[in-house]
Amino acid sequence: MKFNRREFVKRSAIAGVGLALPWKLSLNRAHGQVVPQMPLPGSAIPQFVDPMPGLAELGAIVAGTEEIVLEMMEFQAEPLPTGTFVAGVKPKTWVWGYLPRGQTFRSTHLGPIVIATRGIPTQMRFVNKLGDTSTSNVLAWTRSTDQTLAWADPLNNELNACAQLAEQGQLPSGACAQNYMGPIPACVHIHGGEVPAWLDGGPDAWYTSDGAHRGHAFYTHPGVPSLGNEAVYRYPNSQEAAPIWFHDHTLGATRLNVYAGLAGGYLILDPANNPPNLPDLVPLIIQDRMFDTNGQLYFPAGVPFIPNPNHPFWVPEFSGDVICVNGKAWPFMNVQPKRYTFLFVNGSNARAYEMMITTSTGVNLPMYQIGTDGGYLDKPALLNRLVILPGERATVIVDFAGLPPGATAMIRNTAKHPYPNGVTVNGRTTGRVMQFRVVAPTAADTSYDPATLAPLRTPMVRLSDPVTGSVAPGVVVHKKRQLTLNEVMGMPVTINGIAYPGGPLEVLVNNTKYLGIDKNVVRPDFTPITINGITTYYSELPVEGETELWEIINLTADAHP
Incomplete structure (x- = not known):
């Protein structure tokens, strides 16, 4: 039987918990x-x-x-x-x-x-x-x-x-x-x-x-x-x-x-x-990790984690069972009952996050996004949850006003892995990101209030309509490109008594190798460019100053930023 992506990740996740089973990583x-590494289950970490x-x-x-x-x-x-x-x-x-x-x-x-x-x-x-x-x-x-x-x-x-x-x-x-x-x-x-x-x-x-x-x-x-x-x-x-x-x-x-x-x-x-006058800025760099019983970083490699025999150590997608923020596993932060500007960064290898901030009484705090990877929005956008994929950034204002000293809140994550149709997160480990603890205020909060929806900037110049996705009036498109994302899956095979289930081998753009060459066969429609003696073959050569319309068609099982 050939596994699809979801089945592969599900089995990998089971093996990762079975990292509570006596799997040992000693492959070099x-x-x-x-000395073999024995994984430490995330559930064992306070x-x-x-x-x-x-x-x-x-x-x-x-x-x-x-x-x-x-x-x-x-x-x-x-x-x-x-x-x-x-x-x-x-x-x-x-x-x-x-x-x-x-x-x-x-x-x-x-x-x-x-x-x-x-x-x-x-x-x-x-x-x-x-x-x-x-x-x-x-x-x-x-x-x-x-x-x-x-x-x-x-x-x-x-x-x-x-x-x-x-x-x-x-x-x-x-x-x-x-x-x-x-x-x-x-x-x-x-x-x-x-x-x-x-x-x-x-x-x-x-x-x-x-x-x-x-x-x-x-x-x-x-x-x-x-x-x-x-x-x-x-x-x-x-x-x-x-x-x-x-x-x-x-x-x-x-x-x-x-x-x-x-x-x-x-x-x-x-x-x-x-x-002007934004609330205090706090970076929140979120990464999933795994550790061994000696407290060292653990990264699954080799048998039984690899799906295909031709890559002896490479695991296509990493899925950690410990959530770290700013380099610390499941930390807490003291907050006053006021507004904060959180700069979320998803620094994980493959994990997406779908987050909300929930108080100990079960209330989700409003989240106002004011910025993305490219800069500030025209005005705040009210969210009930924030979705952020690997490499993405989001600037968000959260107001803890009304919470008494001693109250707590938690950033929760509900994103399946791979996102959006993969394995459900563990509500007691990967479903938790960090905790906030409310302390007494030291001064009145007079910072910018996103609930007013007051403009954040001079309206940006848009090349497309943010609602319909159509090209904005007056924009001249010089070239249109269509690019597909294709995932190649390996077939199940048994070698020397070891069963390899088959799984992701590579992701291709327009079903071609990124070098434009495969087994010494060069695509004739690619353009060769040589730098320091190494020739790479390019499929897309945009001209600086022109405007292009790119349509990216995702044919894989994963969402991509």
Whole structure:
């Protein structure tokens, strides 16, 4: 029987709980004798014990004219609550993160939050000091890399021979059946930034920690000296005020690098146009995670989690059983009975969230969305729940007025996984995000009240009607494109007594490989572009300054942002 996506995820979720069963992850044949990881069920982790890390813990850096230096480093953070294993003790977890130069520790893997100003460029130097797989303590990374994917392949000049040799329904052999061993690759993508292509930090812009290997699209500012393990970007900050963020984007390893902790915030302010007197801003970066019985990050890989034999470690979709906010599992936050501006960021690998804020008496608090990924709305939009998919951001005002000191409220999540028709969340674990505790007020709240629906900005220029989706009057469409999202599923097969159920193999746009080449056969309708000796074949080449209408047809079982 061939499993569809929902059935695959359901069985994976059962296996993930069965991670309470005696499944052990000990799959790295390239590292010799390996201590197996035993997953810790999310239900065994205490909730609402520690306060949520705020801007002070995440680290806020106000950008100016001087260069900001961030080092990608491995360190021990504290994502698990106090008392998870020993009363009164905070467990330590090995993670990766972006640390300002000179800093060697942070309680959370997330951060920092860079606060930039529109019209004033920000120069940032990103230094890869992640080291080598042989010395890394982040087992979720070293034991989950899969060389049969199209990936950076740092030691082989991006040859990707293992990906080319991978055959559906067959086991790989030799080095292709092992995890990657070598210097760790990374790159930095500015997510949501309106920047030239070379500043985007795309999947092929990676560089290794030893400075010896780089992707063919690697970029560093040509006028600024840098070492081999550094990249210098000068972001123009020319766009409207917006909640953008930066994270790793290494080809074939993004899921692992971000999971290990490589993510930070980047807020662009526009003093001339920002809405005045907004309530206090609080970032809420939401991620699902798994941990082992030693308090370390756990990432399912290999048998029994993989659906197809040709990718020996890759699991198509990660579904964690622990919800973290700002890098802390199920935290609480003290709030006064007043308004707050929450900046929601979905930093999860694959999980969507459908959230509402419910008081202990069962009342859902109104949520007024005032901004999206691209910036502020014209006026607030009243929501009864907020839906946010991976990578998306939403700026929302919530008013706790009327709740007495001592009252509590909780962010609840009801989104099925995969969204919208997958497995129902566990109401006692993945159905909970964080808790609010109401404390006595210190002053009257005179901040902007979204319930008035007062305008937030000068009305934006729209290219389409937000209700009908039709092209706005006066807009000239130069080209229309139709793009389909197609998911390829592997067939069930049994090899060496192990039954592989079959499941997602890849997602294709217009049913074509992203390189425009498959088994050395090049599509004649793609345009070849060569950069630093590597040729990539492009299907879509928009012209700068023109307006295009893109129709994206989702033929997969998942919702996509």
